[in-house]
Amino acid sequence: MSKIPKNTILSKQRLAKATYEFWIDNALVAENAKPGQFVIIRTSEKGERIPITIADTQENAFRIVVKAVGKSTIELCMKNAGEQLYDIVGPLGKPSEIDCYGDVLIIGGGVGIAAILPIAKALKNAGNKVRVILGAKTSTELILQDEFSFADKLVICTDDGSEGIKGTVVDGMMEEFNLENPNVIWSVGPAPMMKATSMIAAQYGIPIWVSLNAIMVDGTGMCGGCRVLIRKEENGVTKEEIKYVCVDGPEFDGRYVDWESFIRRLQQYKEEEQKALERFLEEVGDISWL
Amino acid sequence: MAVKDRVPVPELEPSVRKGNFLEVSQGYTFELAHQEAQRCLQCKVPTCVSGCPVGIDIPGFIKEIIKGNLKKSYEILKSYNYLPAICGRVCPQEVQCEGACVLNKIGKPINIGALERFVADFASQEGFEDEVGRLSFSEGISKELGNAPRKLTDLRSKKVAVVGSGPAGLTAASELGKLGVQVHVYEALHEFGGVLVYGIPEFRLPKEIVRREVLQLETLGVELIKNIPVGYAIHPKELLEKYDAVFIGVGAGTPKFMGIPGSELNGVYSANEFLTRVNLMKAYKFPEYDTPIKVGKRVVVVGGGNTAMDAARSALRLGAQVTVVYRRTEAEMPARRAEIHHAKEEGIEFLFLTNPVRYIGNETGKLVGVECIRMELGDPDESGRRRPVPVANSNFVIEADVVIEAIGTESNRFLLNQFPDLKTNKYGYIVTNEYGQTSIPKVFAGGDIVTGSATVILAMGAGKKAAEGIVKFLVY
Numbered sequence: 143m144s145k146i147p148k149n150t151i152l153s154k155q156r157l158a159k160a161t162y163e164f165w166i167d168n169a170l171v172a173e174n175a176k177p178g179q180f181v182i183i184r185t186s187e188k189g190e191r192i193p194i195t196i197a198d199t200q201e202n203a204f205r206i207v208v209k210a211v212g213k214s215t216i217e218l219c220m221k222n223a224g225e226q227l228y229d230i231v232g233p234l235g236k237p238s239e240i241d242c243y244g245d246v247l248i249i250g251g252g253v254g255i256a257a258i259l260p261i262a263k264a265l266k267n268a269g270n271k272v273r274v275i276l277g278a279k280t281s282t283e284l285i286l287q288d289e290f291s292f293a294d295k296l297v298i299c300t301d302d303g304s305e306g307i308k309g310t311v312v313d314g315m316m317e318e319f320n321l322e323n324p325n326v327i328w329s330v331g332p333a334p335m336m337k338a339t340s341m342i343a344a345q346y347g348i349p350i351w352v353s354l355n356a357i358m359v360d361g362t363g364m365c366g367g368c369r370v371l372i373r374k375e376e377n378g379v380t381k382e383e384i385k386y387v388c389v390d391g392p393e394f395d396g397r398y399v400d401w402e403s404f405i406r407r408l409q410q411y412k413e414e415e416q417k418a419l420e421r422f423l424e425e426v427g428d429i430s431w432l
Numbered sequence: 433m434a435v436k437d438r439v440p441v442p443e444l445e446p447s448v449r450k451g452n453f454l455e456v457s458q459g460y461t462f463e464l465a466h467q468e469a470q471r472c473l474q475c476k477v478p479t480c481v482s483g484c485p486v487g488i489d490i491p492g493f494i495k496e497i498i499k500g501n502l503k504k505s506y507e508i509l510k511s512y513n514y515l516p517a518i519c520g521r522v523c524p525q526e527v528q529c530e531g532a533c534v535l536n537k538i539g540k541p542i543n544i545g546a547l548e549r550f551v552a553d554f555a556s557q558e559g560f561e562d563e564v565g566r567l568s569f570s571e572g573i574s575k576e577l578g579n580a581p582r583k584l585t586d587l588r589s590k591k592v593a594v595v596g597s598g599p600a601g602l603t604a605a606s607e608l609g610k611l612g613v614q615v616h617v618y619e620a621l622h623e624f625g626g627v628l629v630y631g632i633p634e635f636r637l638p639k640e641i642v643r644r645e646v647l648q649l650e651t652l653g654v655e656l657i658k659n660i661p662v663g664y665a666i667h668p669k670e671l672l673e674k675y676d677a678v679f680i681g682v683g684a685g686t687p688k689f690m691g692i693p694g695s696e697l698n699g700v701y702s703a704n705e706f707l708t709r710v711n712l713m714k715a716y717k718f719p720e721y722d723t724p725i726k727v728g729k730r731v732v733v734v735g736g737g738n739t740a741m742d743a744a745r746s747a748l749r750l751g752a753q754v755t756v757v758y759r760r761t762e763a764e765m766p767a768r769r770a771e772i773h774h775a776k777e778e779g780i781e782f783l784f785l786t787n788p789v790r791y792i793g794n795e796t797g798k799l800v801g802v803e804c805i806r807m808e809l810g811d812p813d814e815s816g817r818r819r820p821v822p823v824a825n826s827n828f829v830i831e832a833d834v835v836i837e838a839i840g841t842e843s844n845r846f847l848l849n850q851f852p853d854l855k856t857n858k859y860g861y862i863v864t865n866e867y868g869q870t871s872i873p874k875v876f877a878g879g880d881i882v883t884g885s886a887t888v889i890l891a892m893g894a895g896k897k898a899a900e901g902i903v904k905f906l907v908y
Contacts, residue, residue, distance in 0.1 A: 146657060147659070170660070170665040170666070171665065174664060174665050174666075174667070179664075184622060188714070188720065188721045188722055189722050190713070190722040190723045191622075191713070191723075213722060214722055228622075229622040229658075229659050230659060231620060231621075231622070231659040231660070231661055231665075232661065232664070232665065233661075233664050233665065234661060234664060359705060359708050359709060359712075359713065359723070360620075360621060360630070360708060360712075361661075362620050362621075362661060362685075362844070362846045363685060363686050363844050363845065363846045364630070364683075364685045364686065364687075364704055364708070364844060364846075365687065365702060365704045365705035365708050366686070366687040366689065366702040366704060366705055367701075367702075367705040369689075369695075369696070370696075371696045384689060384691065384695065384696075386686075389845065389846055400696065402797075403696040403697075403797065406698060406796070406797035407696065407698060407797075409698070410698045410726070411724045411726070414718065414719070414724030415724070417719055418718075418719045418722060418724070421719050
């Protein structure tokens, strides 16, 4: 095999507080990745397998954007250009269903903005009218907005009003709905944001793709840890199905996701995560600079 | 000498082993192995060999133990089976070679598994493992060379991709490697070995042994490549273009869930997830290793197979009080008797004729109990076993922090979805002929993705058979 990946970090850039962009040397991922897919990364021999959405590709390299929130993501964000990542496997997951739908509304929040970028570009290239709503707590936490210049419309929402609409992406979404209902929506960000946007989409009967950030282990359909309950009403009968985010997703129609159990499952290892974080911080000291 | 009884294999005491993941069976010393080997009658027509899916010359390797020629013994083993340290530990010998041993008529059969393991471990300790490994390479070649020298040269220019590094893939790779075929093994996970590293716990099969034996394939020139999800990073079309033949050994993989209410609660695991966290990710060493696992105080394991025993005994070692619930009786349990015995010795409780009907959660979505129903055995079903039927109004609740469902797996579609031309049966498993050849002539398959969940040695037998098929396909 000539293309055995090196997984060297080619470049690293700080996009916002504790939020970093990496370009990583890996021809297999670069050549095969499609919008919506993800990789699984391990930072060390003892590390967890963490799924991260692929944000872009170029020849022999791919891009990810990571927010340092727990032990593993902090450890990843402390890596520098020139260093090698321990393991990378990908691309994984089903690609986004890119097609010409007409009018598409794209919603991104937090680091979800990076995940939604290649999807938005591909939808634009497929001939859609693309309206984009990006949200952040405050303007300094807003990332990659310059890269959305191809969009037919770009709306910014900040919780504190430091840029664009004062409010969440849900407020931005309602304003866009007042102008014209889109044919389909993509919404990627923190689970509560995806839930809230899905609720509205359901009221209007518009399909909404969300990218679920479930806890995974293998990422190849082997463990079932990332399972999510999908609930659909068909001819007045409620049908429940267990789906695996890693192989059936990561994108699902948010109108049918059982958000309550999904969000609870994200909290499964909260105590352990806290313990691992405290232990790690003792080792590396203050990371407020990150 | 008492021919009837076996020389016992030293084991860690239950009270010692239940607190750690150390290997339970300590294996024979040379003296013990020598004593046990001497019980072998060296049958002229050995029935044990016919009981072995890879046809090891069992009397042959045992004879060399008696003579004290362990290198020769290892050579014999290695020429039939490239993974003897693994097989000696995890094969269900009681229904294979040992089940067919003539000594069953008068007493206990030869402990073939323990002898195989002893020879393999000895080879590693004495450092002649690699030397013999290479020897089987040249022997494989010269054997074939005698038959067809020109065709063999052809074979050495052929390239074969093996997808999946579990027992089937590793065996196919070793058989082809011995003949000089250029073999690339692709593994999606970050360790080689498939179920040997994610499924079987450390206390039955130390991961160091797997690593050692797998890496030995490199002495045959086999290239092992990890972290490659074939189907996604390499499209099947590309494989078919680049390789002269492809072997698929991706395992059965996807866990089944009972699908009862509450399956989405926190604390409900598939055995695959529980064991992968523990074995592959070393969650039993959290927080030294980053991957966590939940066990709590009380664990309920659902199922009666080897995977259920592995999950139950792992949970016990993580400090939980463990109950296995199984819907039939002990007699119908598919697990190896030795595993059930070990589990009982360690203090695992069994509730037979019991089946969960609902998982009960608290207000935060965490499992707190398993509601079960009593079963009784009715008429035989298609498997020939009496079908368990629920007893009305016999429901009761077991308090539990974690439940682990070990009720089997089904076809993993991860690769197959990318391979639509490949013919599968109604259960989603790949259809092959006796040599593992699929509906696409240059694609072969073997192991659980063909048969559904089976054993390590059956997968290895399938890998061996497919290697034969591939050689025939490549040279004729």
